[in-house]
Amino acid sequence: MTQTAHGVEFNQQLSATPKSAEERAAILANPGFGNYFTDHTAVVDYSVNEQGEGGWHTARVEAYGPISLDPSAAVLHYGQEIFEGLKAYRHADGSIWTFRPEANAARLNKSARRLALPELPEEYFLGAIRELVQADKEWVPAGEGEALYLRPFMIATEAFLGVRAAREVSFRVIASPAGNYFGGELKPVSIWISREYARAGRGGTGAAKCGGNYAASLIAQQEAEANGCKQVLFLDHFNDDAVEELGGMNVFFVMKDGSLVTPALSGTILEGVTRMSVMQVAKDMGREVTERKITLDEWRDGVASGEITEVFACGTAAVITPIGVLKDTTEFIGSADAAAGETTMAIREQLLGIQTGTAPDTHGWLTRLA
Numbered sequence: 001m002t003q004t005a006h007g008v009e010f011n012q013q014l015s016a017t018p019k020s021a022e023e024r025a026a027i028l029a030n031p032g033f034g035n036y037f038t039d040h041t042a043v044v045d046y047s048v049n050e051q052g053e054g055g056w057h058t059a060r061v062e063a064y065g066p067i068s069l070d071p072s073a074a075v076l077h078y079g080q081e082i083f084e085g086l087k088a089y090r091h092a093d094g095s096i097w098t099f100r101p102e103a104n105a106a107r108l109n110k111s112a113r114r115l116a117l118p119e120l121p122e123e124y125f126l127g128a129i130r131e132l133v134q135a136d137k138e139w140v141p142a143g144e145g146e147a148l149y150l151r152p153f154m155i156a157t158e159a160f161l162g163v164r165a166a167r168e169v170s171f172r173v174i175a176s177p178a179g180n181y182f183g184g185e186l187k188p189v190s191i192w193i194s195r196e197y198a199r200a201g202r203g204g205t206g207a208a209k210c211g212g213n214y215a216a217s218l219i220a221q222q223e224a225e226a227n228g229c230k231q232v233l234f235l236d237h238f239n240d241d242a243v244e245e246l247g248g249m250n251v252f253f254v255m256k257d258g259s260l261v262t263p264a265l266s267g268t269i270l271e272g273v274t275r276m277s278v279m280q281v282a283k284d285m286g287r288e289v290t291e292r293k294i295t296l297d298e299w300r301d302g303v304a305s306g307e308i309t310e311v312f313a314c315g316t317a318a319v320i321t322p323i324g325v326l327k328d329t330t331e332f333i334g335s336a337d338a339a340a341g342e343t344t345m346a347i348r349e350q351l352l353g354i355q356t357g358t359a360p361d362t363h364g365w366l367t368r369l370a
């Protein structure tokens with residue numbers, strides 16, 4: 001049993017069969033994204049009775065492995081699930097840090113409210129991340145552009161087929177060593193315009209990080225991949241084809257005058273932690289940043305006239321990835337052999353510098369984990 005700095009006790013039931021140092025080294029040599037998982041998982045369970053009495057309990061770190069769920073568990077039928085994504089970075093002195101975890105904890109609770117799941121006290125969120133990373137600290141890669149991707153998630157585990165908010169829930173964190181989300185070297189990606197499918201609608205769950213949003217994006221993502229694109233762009237078809245976001249990332253435009261524009265949060269867009277950090281980093285560099293509606297027409301015309309000089313995607317997994325081409329059967333915006341833009345790369349370098357400890361953390365964004 002260990003007491004975390006946040007005051008929550010996590011019972012340690014460490015794995016009897018962790019990967020050997022050789023197996024781990026082979027994985028860390030080329031982790032890719034989301035392929036491999038560490039030896040442990042952090043878990044906190046929740047249960048309340050009909051009167052709502054009870055709460056979070058049984059915080060623990062245990063061996064990574066399959067979850068035993070009743071086949072009638074609510075998550076399997078009604079999709080009551082939310083998740084987060086953040087990373088642990090190894091600094092040059094070997095210490096391990098994470099980036100703005102309080103923002104992820106707050107967003108998890110915002111998602112929880114929307115999906116009628118219980119809010120998780122921040123100390124459990126931070127404690128679970130710290131305890132897991134401490135148990136699996138050898139898994140945090142040290143290579144350039146690499147980190148340990150942390151995936152907190154919450155699922156409704158109650159065995160009950162009536163449609164109501166579950167009274168039994170599990171919060172878990174798993175960890176996966178990660179390199180470039182898109183694989184290989186960083187280079188501009190091509191994006192496919194989804195004309196038929198929307199990711200989210202007014203009053204829906206677009207601003208929540210729930211699995212259902214990603215499930216709804218997959219058919220469009222398949223269409224993108226069939227057309228040689230890495231990601232799909234969702235538009236608000238009811239609002240002048242306003243740009244919303246990609247399947248799993250926010251979008252930024254660099255304008256000719258050096259300012260940045262990103263779609264305003266409209267209730268259907270996820271408020272990315274990387275998105276808000278990019279805005280701050282750009283402001284720190286003296287750039288103007290505007291959150292506003294930006295339409296597909298403006299994207300096309302802006303690139304043609306030179307008003308828009310660079311476009312990039314951002315997210316925890318993708319960090320900052322330049323967008324080279326936006327297309328569908330009728331559009332081709334950008335250039336297939338475009339190089340990564342200078343501003344895009346400067347913001348990427350500054351953000352990664354803060355995260356990996358080579359640039360000063362002037363906003364106090366880093367939390368030491370080990």
Ligand code: COI
Binds near residue numbers: 085086214248315317
């Ligand atoms: C992230 O960037 O962390 C995401 O959640 C995007 C995607 C991998 C689902």
